[in-house]
Amino acid sequence: MDGGDRVGPRRTCIGCRRTATPSELVRLARGDDGSLVIGRRHPGRGAWLHPDPACVAEAGRRRAFGRALRGDIRAAAIEAIGEEITAPTGTPEGRTDAPRARATPTDS
Template structure:
């Protein structure tokens, strides 16, 4: 059996809990926050993913399937991404008020989790 489908995003060599005093920065994959366009290490951003059914959620592990957009774990960037439409554009979906509220909650939770696990 040969696998022809290559996944460029799913890298399995991501250690879940490795403590490094000085992380080697150069090899980290970079992503850009869709709101403020700042490029950061992928792990510093949160991924918002649109599932195949059209549901948006914050993908903490960065591995959910679907179309994803990266944001800083910062409410200001979420607000900006919502207000300027960058998030909707990146995900190719209209974001209604209910969904926006849910993303606010999920992003805040993700940001908190990031801080406590850092």
């Protein structure tokens, strides 16, 4: 066995439920204040999502954010994250590994 058959890690998108490599997905974590934070280095329970508006909408419709992150996530936080991860950033897959601003939940 030469190791050439190794596939590597796979993660499941909480929106479409398809598996993909971590480089194809965006990791979300729940902040202490209930906000959603984008980034692979944030501590705590994480969820993986394609940077695709359809996946964000499907995850919101299915209430997958709250289940995956084991906490209440407000609709405003989901909308803010949806806009942030689907916005073009000039990098492959529309993301960077640099820390981003938090999408804070607010009552409207």
